Amino acid sequence: xxxxxxxxxxxAAYRRKLRLLEQNEKPxxxxxxxxxxxxxxxxxxxxxxxxxxxxxxxSLLSKYFFSDxxxxxxxxxxxxxxxxxxxxxxxxx
Numbered sequence: 001x002x003x004x005x006x007x008x009x010x011x012a013a014y015r016r017k018l019r020l021l022e023q024n025e026k027p028x029x030x031x032x033x034x035x036x037x038x039x040x041x042x043x044x045x046x047x048x049x050x051x052x053x054x055x056x057x058x059s060l061l062s063k064y065f066f067s068d069x070x071x072x073x074x075x076x077x078x079x080x081x082x083x084x085x086x087x088x089x090x091x092x093x
Contacts, residue, residue: 004012
């Protein structure tokens with residue numbers, strides 16, 4: 001069996017890509033979309049939901065922010081205390 005030439009390899013790759021594209025293509029059939037009418041009451045309820053979610057997410061963010069801030073401050077104080085301790089330990093020696 002002879003080796004493939006460069007052109008044959010390119011043609012084979014092109015055929016593979018073409019076959020994959022044909023398999024992936026699905027005919028798009030137009031469908032009739034149903035339109036739902038909302039009453040004013042439903043629209044008001046729908047508009048209130050995102051605000052509640054934002055309020056909840058804001059409270060969680062502030063809660064996590066302050067807890068992370070406290071942890072960070074404790075770590076900074078401990079690191080500074082350790083540096084002072086090592087500094088004075090070196091002075092004594």
